[in-house]
Amino acid sequence: MTEVSVDFSPALRGTEQSAPLLQVEDLRVEFRTRVGVAKAINGVSFEVNSGETLAILGESGCGKSVTAQAIMGILDSPPGFITGGEIRYRGVDLLKRTDEERRLVRANKIAMIFQDALSALNPVFTVGFQLAELFRKHRGMSRADAKKRSIELLDLVKIPAARQRVNDFPHQFSGGMRQRVMIAMALALDPELLIADEPTTALDVTVQAQIMGLLGELQRERNMGLILITHDMGVVADVADRINVMYAGRIVEKAPVYDIYAKPSHPYTKALLESIPRVDLKGQQLNVIKGLPPNLTRIPAGCAFNPRCRYTQDVCKADPVPPLHQIQPGIASACHFWKEVRGE
């Protein structure tokens, strides 16, 4: 295969370095399936800046990963369609750009790491090939140079004996090492924003801490923006600056990480925190959130959480959806009864 153009730093036209790194504004995504239209994201807005870590927290199926895929532009379409909103990178709405421009944003400006590194790495190519590919295709490097850079990257993510391991296949690595390879791959082209979609879910607890530590370290060194998508409140506590809690395709609470743990403002966040097993409550029943997340083809009227909420009153069961109430600067809750939830 021959390379047509070799653009060494493909800059997107019209970007302004002074603009925020990433702004998502009223994003809406739906999946058109045979059984109906699933409204996966219903008006999500948030912002990430360089050097900042934003955690997006929520149960499976709440739209976290779909948000990430929409930002990356790798949503499977069909069935997924972005029906509204803006995704602005440095002031440029990516949704208005051509496929080719968006392709060059991926990996160069915005990179992503996935949950299960074993299935996310191609089983039939060596780790070195999969890393070097980025340098060869995006930077036009020779095979030898690209390999040298790949070894440096593996060193950077602290893989021992990188020089030998670069020729190994993904299945020859342990789970933690594979996730390090994923991180190396995402960082290869020095992106400004990294989206980590459940980066530690498939790993042991001890390895989780190492990987999160590594991610945090690399982020500080490079002053990257980081969007951390997770369902694990423990992972979030150490790394994130701010947390957005999602439920049924909407953000229901936004707050700095400390405030959320100290004083949640949405019943869903509160229930999530209470459902974490605690040593001092050993022997008692675990607190679980009753019921299941709503079917996205039939989201209940009003607040989507109302069937499972202990604060529910009639106003919660009817449209309109509760808006995000600004409680303090940086703290917002989409609950009519945020005062009661906060115990104020």
Place this chain on the structure above:
Amino acid sequence: MGRYVIRRLLQFIPTVLGTLFLLHYLTSVGMQLTGNPVRALFGDRTPSPATVEAITRKLGLDDPCLKSPGNPCLELFWQRLGLAPRNGTFSGYLQGDFGTNLRFREVTDIVSTALPYTLKITLIAFLVEAIIGIIAGVLAGKRSGGFMDYVVKIGTVLVISVPVFVLGLLVQLFVSVKFGNWLRTQEWVPEVISRGLFGAAYKIDYPFASLVIPGVVLGLLGLAATARLTRTSVQENLRADFVRTARAKGLTGKRVIGVHTLRNSLIPVVTNLGLSVAVYLTGAIITEGIFNVPGVGNQIGKAIFQGESMVLIGITTMLVLAYLTITLLVDLLYAVLDPRIRYE
């Protein structure tokens, strides 16, 4: 790997011995029931008993066991293998003596004359099947439900459901005869095309051109299967996590499909291609018959009708060996395509 190959090669021995015995037994029973095949040589004429007896003895068919139906003729079997002496000398397969047909032509000679035709036709069929089949499969699988998908789905069903003798005769009638006849009236068309490529049967003057259409007809059946397999496999792999990763790496659509999807999709296709080659080598009886190609299939057909037991045993054994070798090669190719497969 080396030990695996040796073990597989050793497994050839019982398979080949089994085939040899089965063929020996079936042809012996044939002679026991229908009588001495030597008599058929004389057609309407009645040869003297002495002549028949002399020829029979020379062919080694004078063993009395061939007159008692059901007798496995073990002694004769050992003699044919070269493990027991006949008239004081060991001359059988082990010594490289594959016997003669009833007219004292060496079986090795018959095979070596017929084999080049079959190899050529197999090569053409294989190329048609592999190249067109894989391309059609990828085009169909790339967009499931798209236009190409329907074209390939309908086309393959048509090809699969028409028996090869009907297909062969139709192609011969419409392409080689009707279209060929018109071509032959056109002066600007070179003879190699009008008489060779579009000739109705194999012609000695155009040893390769006149084999193209028979090869294509032979390859069509396998092509349909290959296209279908590739299509399903590509569709399946396109949903894989590693393909999403490849997209997230900002690779071009061409590379995502041509490198990251195709390599993984080819594993089941290679099995099918290997088996196809084996079938082409053995099963071209009908196609070779229709287009009058003097290949191996044709010789098998003749040997069956004329009771040429030695020819039948010789060719079939050779084909069994070819079949075993091809399946071994296919298994070894797996390890090349998928590094997770290791042979110990």
